Amino acid sequence: MVIALLAGSGIWTWLISRHPAGLVAPFSLLVPVFGMSAAWALLGETVRRGELLGAGLIVAGVLIGATALPRLGRARAQVTTGPEVARAERAELEHEVV
Incomplete structure (x- = not known):
């Protein structure tokens, strides 16, 4: 149990240090699914x-949130700010990641 705790905490810290919290946090919903498994x-x-059934719903929700919702956010940003501003913001983010 201690090994699982240390491994989980280490992976979580590694992910949070490299990715936005809003992207990583939904995956914490998978903890009960892994525990049950x-x-x-x-x-x-x-x-x-x-x-x-509950585990399947949780996994489906996390997958939808991790794949579809970020795309919706980008589309909304393009509508509200215009394609040129959205492209500039995306280029700035890509530059920060590299």
């Missing part, structure tokens, strides 16, 4: 149908 795989716990 580990209990099933390592301890032989029984997983009910409702729990599997």
Whole structure:
């Protein structure tokens, strides 16, 4: 358990130091899914149908949030600020990342 705690904290710190918190934070919703999966795989716990459905909904929500919502935010920025400003902001962000 201590190894899992140290590994999880280390990965979380590494991700937060390299990516915006708004991008990384939704993945914390996957902690119960991984816990339930580990209990099933390592301890032989029984997983009910409702729990599997809930885990699937959580994973789907995180995937949608991680892929679709950032694209919607970029599209909204282009509409409100114009394509030239959005391109300039994107170039500035890409320059900061590199």
